[in-house]
Amino acid sequence: MTPFQNASQRIDAENAQDPNSEIVQSKTYPKELLYSTRMYEKLLDFFPNASQEVQIAAKAQHICRWKMPRESYTMDRIGYLKWREDLKKFHAKTTATILEECGYSQEFIDRVSFLIEKKLLKKDEETQLLEDVICLVFLEHYFDPFVHKHDREKMKNIILKTWNKMSDNGHQEALKINYSAENLELIKEALGL
Structure with a gap:
């Protein structure tokens, strides 16, 4: 198995644990696994030559999002913005741990984190x-x-x-x-x- 396949499977396995579900055409999916799949498929449809860094960032865009519920922040604009900022860091950090364990270089990991945090x-x-x-x-x-x-x-x-x-x-x-x-x-x- 390549590091990319390993990382993809690990991201899917994390997202498959989402206790929230969504029903599409009578089939039930873990919500974030479905989102991850949609992101990955749309990326390859829209830009088939996307780098592995972007492919992983797309798959991991909402990784384990249910672990940081919106309700755990104040229900106002400031709370919303803080939640969004913290989420980006959480998604990047969670993904970085997986990539490290899959043997990716620090340079690759930093680039994926940069993308997930939507910098520049x-x-x-x-x-x-x-x-x-x-x-x-x-x-x-x-x-x-x-x-x-x-x-x-x-x-x-x-x-x-x-x-x-x-x-x-x-x-x-x-x-x-x-x-x-x-x-x-x-x-x-x-x-x-």
């Missing part, structure tokens, strides 16, 4: 690639449930924030997603298209 967004091509994939996975798989939870104005704000994080290539890919007619109308309205 808009300046680093691979950080931007990862962010595009995160946004595409959100729009394809998690946008519709969001629409039912929030009012139209809040959703337009979420769409704009998501759009502004993406590259031009990401935008083109996002417009190819098969949205419901209502959601596509909402997206176009938010973006002024």
Whole structure:
């Protein structure tokens, strides 16, 4: 087994322990394992030549996220931002431990951590690639449930924030997603298209 296969299997094994589940087409999946699979598949679909560092960062983007629940922070904007920042560090550290045990070099591990922590967004091509994939996975798989939870104005704000994080290539890919007619109308309205 290659170090990459070993690391991928270890990440999957960690995410498979998620006590939260999601049902897709009558099949139940551990929530973060499903997210990890969606991230990895979208990355390879969107950018087949992605480096191993980006591939691992995509798979490990939410590794063991349930261990740091949102409710353990104050339920305000400051609490939310602190939770997000701590999560990035937690995901990077958890992944780094796995990569060390799989025999990866410190340089490789540092690069994966850099990507998971989303450093130099808009300046680093691979950080931007990862962010595009995160946004595409959100729009394809998690946008519709969001629409039912929030009012139209809040959703337009979420769409704009998501759009502004993406590259031009990401935008083109996002417009190819098969949205419901209502959601596509909402997206176009938010973006002024």
